[in-house]
Amino acid sequence: MGLRGYGQTMAQAFEQVALALTATVTELDRVAPQQRVDIDCECADPELLLVDWLNALIYEMATRKLLFSRFEITIEGGRLDASAWGEMVNRSRHRPAVEVKGATYTALQVAQQENGDWLAQCIIDV
Amino acid sequence: MSQEYPLQRESEFSWRIDPSGKMRVPGIIYADETLIREMDDKVFEQLCNVASLPGIVQAAYAMPDAHWGYGFPIGGVAAFDPDLGGVVSAGGVGFDISCGVRALRTGLSIEEIEPVKKQLVDALFRQVPVGVGSTGRIHLNDKGMTAMLKGGARWAVEQGFGEPGDLERIEEKGCMAGADPGEVSARARKRQQDEMGTLGSGNHYLEVQRVAEIYDPRIATAFGLRENDAVVFIHCGSRGLGHQIGTEFLKYMVLVASRHGIELPDRELACAPINSELGQAYLGAMRAGINCALANRQIITHLTRQVFADVLPKADLTLIFDVSHNTCKLESHPVAGRQRKLYVHRKGATRAFGPGNPEIPETLRAVGQPVLIGGSMGTESHILAGSEQGAGLSFNSACHGAGRAMSRHRATKLWRGRSVVDELAERGILIRSPSMRGVAEEAPGAYKDVRAVVDAAEKAGLAKKVARMEPRLCIKG
Numbered sequence A: 001m002g003l004r005g006y007g008q009t010m011a012q013a014f015e016q017v018a019l020a021l022t023a024t025v026t027e028l029d030r031v032a033p034q035q036r037v038d039i040d041c042e043c044a045d046p047e048l049l050l051v052d053w054l055n056a057l058i059y060e061m062a063t064r065k066l067l068f069s070r071f072e073i074t075i076e077g078g079r080l081d082a083s084a085w086g087e088m089v090n091r092s093r094h095r096p097a098v099e100v101k102g103a104t105y106t107a108l109q110v111a112q113q114e115n116g117d118w119l120a121q122c123i124i125d126v
Numbered sequence B: 001m002s003q004e005y006p007l008q009r010e011s012e013f014s015w016r017i018d019p020s021g022k023m024r025v026p027g028i029i030y031a032d033e034t035l036i037r038e039m040d041d042k043v044f045e046q047l048c049n050v051a052s053l054p055g056i057v058q059a060a061y062a063m064p065d066a067h068w069g070y071g072f073p074i075g076g077v078a079a080f081d082p083d084l085g086g087v088v089s090a091g092g093v094g095f096d097i098s099c100g101v102r103a104l105r106t107g108l109s110i111e112e113i114e115p116v117k118k119q120l121v122d123a124l125f126r127q128v129p130v131g132v133g134s135t136g137r138i139h140l141n142d143k144g145m146t147a148m149l150k151g152g153a154r155w156a157v158e159q160g161f162g163e164p165g166d167l168e169r170i171e172e173k174g175c176m177a178g179a180d181p182g183e184v185s186a187r188a189r190k191r192q193q194d195e196m197g198t199l200g201s202g203n204h205y206l207e208v209q210r211v212a213e214i215y216d217p218r219i220a221t222a223f224g225l226r227e228n229d230a231v232v233f234i235h236c237g238s239r240g241l242g243h244q245i246g247t248e249f250l251k252y253m254v255l256v257a258s259r260h261g262i263e264l265p266d267r268e269l270a271c272a273p274i275n276s277e278l279g280q281a282y283l284g285a286m287r288a289g290i291n292c293a294l295a296n297r298q299i300i301t302h303l304t305r306q307v308f309a310d311v312l313p314k315a316d317l318t319l320i321f322d323v324s325h326n327t328c329k330l331e332s333h334p335v336a337g338r339q340r341k342l343y344v345h346r347k348g349a350t351r352a353f354g355p356g357n358p359e360i361p362e363t364l365r366a367v368g369q370p371v372l373i374g375g376s377m378g379t380e381s382h383i384l385a386g387s388e389q390g391a392g393l394s395f396n397s398a399c400h401g402a403g404r405a406m407s408r409h410r411a412t413k414l415w416r417g418r419s420v421v422d423e424l425a426e427r428g429i430l431i432r433s434p435s436m437r438g439v440a441e442e443a444p445g446a447y448k449d450v451r452a453v454v455d456a457a458e459k460a461g462l463a464k465k466v467a468r469m470e471p472r473l474c475i476k477g
Helices: A010-025 A046-064 B033-038 B041-050 B110-127 B142-158 B164-169 B186-192 B217-223 B239-256 B277-311 B390-394 B408-414 B417-426 B436-441 B450-459
Strands: A002-007 A035-042 A066-076 A079-088 A109-112 A118-125 B008-011 B014-017 B027-030 B060-067 B074-080 B087-089 B100-109 B205-214 B229-236 B271-273 B318-324 B326-335 B338-347 B370-373 B381-386 B430-432 B463-476
Touching: A002 A010, A010 A046, A010 A066, A010 A079, A010 A109, A010 A118, A035 A046, A035 A066, A046 A066, A046 A079, A046 A109, A046 A118, A046 B186, A046 B239, B014 B041, B027 B041, B027 B390, B033 B450, B041 B060, B041 B074, B060 B450, B087 B277, B087 B338, B100 B110, B100 B277, B100 B370, B110 B205, B110 B229, B110 B277, B110 B430, B110 B463, B142 B164, B142 B186, B142 B277, B164 B318, B186 B239, B217 B381, B217 B463, B229 B277, B229 B463, B239 B271, B239 B277, B271 B277, B277 B318, B277 B326, B318 B370, B326 B390, B370 B450, B381 B450, B408 B436, B417 B430, B417 B436, B450 B463
Parallel strands: B027 B060, B430 B463
Antiparallel strands: A002 A118, A035 A079, A066 A079, A109 A118, B008 B014, B014 B027, B060 B074, B074 B338, B087 B271, B100 B229, B100 B318, B205 B229, B205 B463, B326 B338, B370 B381, B381 B463
């Protein structure tokens, strides 16, 4: 499954990819942003940072049984600080379609486009 | 047919890409003309990338169900010699370490199942945890986790899940040697703590099937299969633990590849020399992941037996076999007339040892190893047997399933989960799933024709067809 996000900054594009990650599991508007989890990761290479970010989220989703629907990210000098808001999986309300295994390095790209916007994308294994 | 890759037809069911550029060995694809024509060019690109990895021996192979994967094609096989700088690749095994299929006889005919099938499918759906957010009833502390990672299905049997006799019918006799639980991180352990004995989601399932057709009566008898028998297929893997091991080692291997002098054609092919600290650490962790998958399928077998004991007390569930199709294993294979110890990666490919191989349980050795091919729900599954020629063709490997023909996204545009369930119910096939979108993504039409895949595998000589099964009941995430 491929995820792609656009934003005016790299951080915004990363937020959009994270929303797409939730959308592979359930409808975004069914997830209430009630509970906050803070996540940070660090990597000089922006593409590897994207994979780290998604894998950190996947880990939190798996171990806390959470789905996230709101993100706030700052990226500075290869360090990503994020807050993610969501709620516990409710099987009858969220009807989760798939469990995400991990983010891959396939079709991985983080780049600023000609119009100045940022694109962030990769393929996740479900 | 590929425009970009020069495929040479070697025989009716075998195609070759000669080495060019950085390729060290040729790429070989086993398929009929239709399957080859429908294969994405990405399969050939990925196969050529695999063929360029250090220490690869003989060829990079693609099975008839090959499709575009991450790094390796799914349906890919590659063997590496540690003494020639050969590598082990976390991407070459994949996230779902030791994902595989277990098949069980039930001792019942399908006619005995039919009158209680609704009760049976509902009881299975209640008892076997399936889908996102489901948890098992076993919660392992760190000591228990370590024992499980070391012992695999043998550990599960010691804990009371199943019978000692089950172990004979599992690859590695249910316990992968060389597992190093010390290489399995706290995060991987945490991801697994509530997931023992769970099926997972995606294409994982538990099915009750009818033996619809016997192709080879002699081998079918040896496997204990008769037409109209009811059998159980369980398809799942190493759950969160395997996913986390894959995630972590993939990253380590990406970061240090250049330090090992490895030029990666695709980051997803991240690998490390077998004879390196990282290579050995991964092998130790990956083997622990294999044990996790074997223990998981053993616990699910136990739950399935409990359900049958309640609903159909006459049932006697015994193992036909248990195969893993995402692994890297040290095996001895003849290459140019000489036996060599090689690390064989099979990513979405099933080991298929031929008759006489000492790794096969004695009771099956005369006929070859059972090769279990899970189809999509609503179509069919197959049991094959390893062939004598397989050794020289693909390091004794065959296909593993139908292989996806389209993306999940496209499938949800074409089908609705509810109507897939209703249409299958009209054909007497009962599906239970917590997610209708999940069902739509797994609709039978989203997969290749599994019969074409097994026909090509047989005609290419990789394995022999033994029996065809049709699903009657299916629970899936």
